[in-house]
Amino acid sequence: MELVDVEHRYRAKGADVPALGPLDLRVDAGEFLVVVGPSGSGKSTLLRLVGGFERPTAGVVRVLGGTPVAGRDVGTVFQQPRLFPWQTAGGNIATALRWAGVPRADRPRRTRELLDQVGLAELGPRRTWEISGGQQQRVAIARALAARPRLLLMDEPFAALDALTRERLQEDVRSLTDGERGVVFVTHSVDEAVFLADRVVVLSDRPGRVALDLAVPLPRSGVPADELRGSADFAALRGEVAAAVRGLTVRERT
Amino acid sequence: MAQKQPRRAALSVTHAVAVRVAAVAALVAVWELLVLAGFWPPAVLPGPVQVWDQLLAASDSANGQGGYAGSTVVERLGVSLRRVGYGSAYGILVGVGLGLLMGLVPLIRAVAEPFVTFLRALPPLAYLSLLVIWFGIDEEPKVYLLVVAAFPPVAVATAAAVTGVNRQYVEAAHALGASRLGVVGTVVLPASAPEILTGVRLAVGVAYSSVVAAETVNGADGIGGMVLNAQRYNQTAVVLLGLVVIGVTGLLIDTAILALQRAVSPWRGRA
Numbered sequence: 001m002e003l004v005d006v007e008h009r010y011r012a013k014g015a016d017v018p019a020l021g022p023l024d025l026r027v028d029a030g031e032f033l034v035v036v037g038p039s040g041s042g043k044s045t046l047l048r049l050v051g052g053f054e055r056p057t058a059g060v061v062r063v064l065g066g067t068p069v070a071g072r073d074v075g076t077v078f079q080q081p082r083l084f085p086w087q088t089a090g091g092n093i094a095t096a097l098r099w100a101g102v103p104r105a106d107r108p109r110r111t112r113e114l115l116d117q118v119g120l121a122e123l124g125p126r127r128t129w130e131i132s133g134g135q136q137q138r139v140a141i142a143r144a145l146a147a148r149p150r151l152l153l154m155d156e157p158f159a160a161l162d163a164l165t166r167e168r169l170q171e172d173v174r175s176l177t178d179g180e181r182g183v184v185f186v187t188h189s190v191d192e193a194v195f196l197a198d199r200v201v202v203l204s205d206r207p208g209r210v211a212l213d214l215a216v217p218l219p220r221s222g223v224p225a226d227e228l229r230g231s232a233d234f235a236a237l238r239g240e241v242a243a244a245v246r247g248l249t250v251r252e253r254t
Numbered sequence: 255m256a257q258k259q260p261r262r263a264a265l266s267v268t269h270a271v272a273v274r275v276a277a278v279a280a281l282v283a284v285w286e287l288l289v290l291a292g293f294w295p296p297a298v299l300p301g302p303v304q305v306w307d308q309l310l311a312a313s314d315s316a317n318g319q320g321g322y323a324g325s326t327v328v329e330r331l332g333v334s335l336r337r338v339g340y341g342s343a344y345g346i347l348v349g350v351g352l353g354l355l356m357g358l359v360p361l362i363r364a365v366a367e368p369f370v371t372f373l374r375a376l377p378p379l380a381y382l383s384l385l386v387i388w389f390g391i392d393e394e395p396k397v398y399l400l401v402v403a404a405f406p407p408v409a410v411a412t413a414a415a416v417t418g419v420n421r422q423y424v425e426a427a428h429a430l431g432a433s434r435l436g437v438v439g440t441v442v443l444p445a446s447a448p449e450i451l452t453g454v455r456l457a458v459g460v461a462y463s464s465v466v467a468a469e470t471v472n473g474a475d476g477i478g479g480m481v482l483n484a485q486r487y488n489q490t491a492v493v494l495l496g497l498v499v500i501g502v503t504g505l506l507i508d509t510a511i512l513a514l515q516r517a518v519s520p521w522r523g524r525a
Contacts, residue, residue, distance in 0.1 A: 051429060071431025082426035085521035086444040095440055099431045129524040147431060 001027040001050055001151055001182060006059035007207075008045055018207035019045045021059065025201065025210065027182045029150070032174070034185045034197035036245060042208030043186040047153045050184060051076050064150055071099070075149035079156045081140035083128040089139045090115065090124030093146055100147035114142040119172065134165035141173070152176060154185045158192070170195055171225045190242045194218070194234060195225075202244040212244040300491040305498060308491040312480075322492060323483055325475055331499060334465050334476035337393070341400020341468075342461045346454055349405035353412020353450070358438070363413060374406040378464040386471055396468040403464040404457040411453025415446035448522045451515040455508060462504045 007021035020042035027033045035043050048054045049061050052068035064073050083092050093111045102110055115121050118138040123131055128139070137157055144152060154173070158166040174196055176183055187193055193200045194216060202212035216237055218228060228234055282302050288294075289301035296304065312322035321327060352370070356363040378399055385395035385402075419442050427437045469478030477496055484492035516522075 053425065053428070070428045074429075076426075076429040078422070078426065078429075080422065082422050084423060084426075084441065084444070085524070086447070086519065096430045099427075099433075099436055127521065129521055143430065 001184070002062045004060045006049065006056045006061060008049060009057045020208045023209055027184055029182055030179045032183045032185065032196055032198045033201060034187060034193040035201050035203060036187060036190060036193045036241060037203030037208060038205055038245065040206045041203040042206060043203060044155055046208065047155050047184065047186055050074065051153050073150050075144035075147060075152045077141050077144045077152070077154040077157045079159050081136040083136055083139055085128050088124065089120065089126050089128055089131060092128065092139060093143050096143045096146035114145060118142045134161050134169060137161065137169065150181055152181055152183045154183065156186055156188065174220060190238055190245060193241060194238045195229060200241050202241060212241065214240060297488065297490060300494060304491045305494045308495045312492070312495065322480055323474070327499060330475065330477045330480050331503065334478060337396050337468060337476065338400060338461050338465055340397045342404050342458045345401045345404025345457055345461060346408050348401065349408025349453065349457060350412050350450060353409040354416055356409065356413035357416025370406045370409050373402060378403045378467045382467060382471065391472040395471065396473055399468045400461040400464055404461040407456035407460060408450070408453040411456065412446065412450050415449030416442055419445045448515060448519040451511065455511045458507055458511060459504065462500065462507065
């Protein structure tokens with residue numbers, strides 16, 4: 001994924017409001033990029049441009065070398081799970097597989113595999129409203145992975161979950177890059193950003209520009225999550241990101 | 255907790271049925287009391303017992319009249335229900351199709367909405383004459399009348415439901431690579447189903463209440479025809495019998511549609 005000199009503006013009450021950029025950003029295959037920033041910094045706009053839901057006012061967005069098209073090459077997980085309540089958990093995934101062009105005969109097996117991948121092997125036949133918020137978001141992740149996207153966009157997917165569920169899901173999501181798949185994850189939480197990221201980008205207040213681009217050289221595996229969160233390296237990186245975000249917030253107030 | 259929920263639902267259904275039965279019983283009791291009070295002569299207001307006797311007589315094909323004027327109540331009901339069935343079915347098909355187009359294409363909505371509203375405002379008797387001139391006095395004008403009466407409520411409900419589909423679901427479908435047709439079939443239609451079925455309930459109700467009007471022209475074989483025939487001869491008990499039969503079967507049909515609505519959209523109010 002690549003953004004070159006991207007700018008985005010929108011019309012509000014007759015005025016031209018700059019939302020994002022100019023911005024240059026690149027995410028390599030297998031990289032887990034977390035975008036942090038204050039409200040209104042254009043984090044969600046950034047995802048909408050990369051996801052192909054909107055076109056930038058200026059500049060170029062490329063995903064796998066081409067213009068992004070919603071639903072092709074890119075999977076999206078939203079803040080709310082947005083599961084179709086008229087289908088079961090497994091039905092939601094089977095529908096995504098159908099739209100991804102997976103042959104009918106392969107769908108039941110792939111649905112089971114995807115549910116298994118997010119730890120919900122038994123919940124396929126359950127109605128979406130019968131499962132917890134965390135489980136719904138896991139199904140939404142499985143659904144977004146149905147088309148085997150090369151890039152996964154996640155827009156504050158755990159914001160509405162309780163702290164315990166959130167921590168569990170963070171641990172599971174760390175494995176989603178899978179060596180090949182890139183992830184762009186948007187969050188307000190500095191802790192979450194440092195825990196998940198290979199790289200953290202802090203966006204400035206509107207219009208969002210890159211205020212900090214920081215590599216996070218923490219081990220991805222082999223270290224228990226609690227140990228990682230309690231390490232000195234984690235604290236140092238968290239402090240650096242928090243300082244950048246705080247600086248923006250102070251500037252925003254003054 | 256999960257085990258308690260079906261039990262509560264079962265109890266509430268029993269409760270609802272009990273309340274309805276009690277309400278009907280109270281209505282019949284008030285009716286009988288009014289008759290006993292003698293405010294009106296029996297020829298004007300026959301009691302529930304007389305209407306019941308009339309039901310038995312009109313249901314007996316061996317009573318020398320073939321039930322009532324050549325047909326039993328059940329046969330007449332069958333004829334009227336077939337007309338309502340055809341009229342409603344075609345009306346619903348046209349209504350859902352047009353409503354979908356109105357909901358999805360603003361230009362079609364702008365063009366079609368005034369016509370649909372215009373038709374909704376017309377009482378069925380007003381356009382029956384026109385339908386008779388165009389289609390004669392056989393089955394066609396009766397069924398067409400019910401179609402014209404039934405489709406506007408479905409079209410309006412469908413258009414409103416489609417317009418009101420949660421955009422988040424549509425965006426989620428696009429994010430998963432759904433085509434436009436895929437979005438309509440897999441997201442828009444199921445998401446709109448509860449409201450469309452509300453329109454269907456209204457449409458069937460309108461069609462059923464219009465059947466008497468439809469049977470004013472060469473429709474003596476239906477339940478509405480029986481009411482009109484009885485009115486000519488001042489047979490008030492038969493008129494009341496016809497109204498009760500129409501009302502009760504209408505209620506049963508409505509209950510069936512409501513059950514269908516709950517069956518196809520159990521997620522309503524929970525997601």
